[in-house]
Amino acid sequence: MSPLTRADATRYLASRLTDEVVVSNLGQASLDLLAIADRPLNCYTFGAMGQCSSIGLGIAIGRPDVRVICLDGDGSLLMNLGSLCTIAAEAPRNYVLMVWDNEVHQTTGGQPTATARRASLVAIARGAGIEKSLEVRTLDELERAVDRILAEDGPLVVVVKVDRGSTTAAFDPDVIGEPARFRKALAAR
């Protein structure tokens, strides 16, 4: 079985979306999502490294009627592990955290993160109290995980082990316009 790429996983997830909110981490996750499946209900992030999962939690709390899927990265989530404890405690049913775990800080040149050594994000998520935490490594496993995140009550954490490699997608510097577009689209939904 060939390993997943982040772009393939993004493409597959996007093919299953309807009116969910997707919050993407700064750097690779946002660049891929923008290039592959731009839509008004995408909330791209540009700064505040580490905060993707928390921004998504706030959206899920603010709009309990909408399913919120965060696309975080291993390096960023490792900066904000406390977020997993808060997600577990608040336990929003409409909240999903997916992590593109390629075991490196991709944007800064591919330096290994702690998941390349001993750390397991899925074990940390379970330890934080999120029972529905799973790890996927193949497209087949990803398909079954997406079945679950679109159907089950959250919170869910899905750690997707993906290949290393930088996206070639272009950076969109519209740090004011993109969040404003998202806010308007969510208000209209």
Add this chain to the structure above:
Amino acid sequence: MTDQSWAKHVADVLRRNDIRLYATVPDFIVSHVLDELWADPECRVVTTTREEEAVGLLSGAWLAGQRGALLMQNSGLGNCTNALASLNVASRVPLVLVMSQRGDLGEFNPAQVPMGRALTRILDALGIRWIRPTSIAELERQADGVIQLCYVSGQPVAIVLPTELTGGKKG
């Protein structure tokens, strides 16, 4: 002698400006405001593990249409400075910060002093408008206006709670 009703005045000004979602890393002084909010069934208070996480959460809530305020000690400002700069200031995401000012008049702990001294200069460096009311009357004169400014300008603002208003922490 400190008028202990200051905390209810702070809670009231937040609530009358339609803020119902709060995130906090608790602090002794700010806990008096939290007591008011926890007792209010219309308010939701989320305790985060770190102030930066609260900035992310409340920013997400605003993108989802809800106003929010972050209650913390001024030491927490150091823990969330980058998030405030690169998310709220850069992307025009408004957020009300309410923070006690440790490390100023009557402080007993030397470790609090450097952040107490740096507090308003950090806010100034980020371009964040702040008020620092030393009495309930001053709070009532300024706080509604600074919250209105927050949402009109799309920028974070800060309400700093000094010892003169709160009585501080005695040790």
